[in-house]
Amino acid sequence: MTFRVRSTPFPLIEAVRERKAGTNAVTVSFVTAVAMAMMLTNVIGLMVEERVSRVKHIQVISGMQLGSYWAANFLVDWIKMEVTCVATVAMFWGMDTVFKEVCISYLLFPFAAIPMTYCLAFLFPSVSSA
Secondary structure, X not given: OOOOOOOOOOOOOHHHHHHHHHHHHHHHHHHHHHHHHHHHHHXXXXXXXXXXXXXXXXXXXXXXXXXXXXXXXXXXXXXXHHHHHHHHHHXXXXXXXXXXHHHHHHHHHHHHHHHHHHHHHHHOOOOOOO
């Protein structure tokens, strides 16, 4: 006794293809967002450590302007974050998984995350709690 099976599925419609690509983009962005969150823990840890050890206070007493302090900190933190974001986008491009929306959001991520992290750093009393 033999069985012959014939299967002819319907072709994928465009909406299903878009949903499938969108799901992959969401998964990739979620997984890499965890790595970006780890970068922010570095930023907030350094901010809290400077506040607890009074390094900023000593620099202000020595004559440093607060605008220069915050601009220099932002520039250094932005460079650290942007290097990581550009490397992530380059890896997306190298693996042929370029999601335009995810790449744009990662390149703009440091501009939103770093100021928010600076504001939230004042909520923590110690580095271990941050």
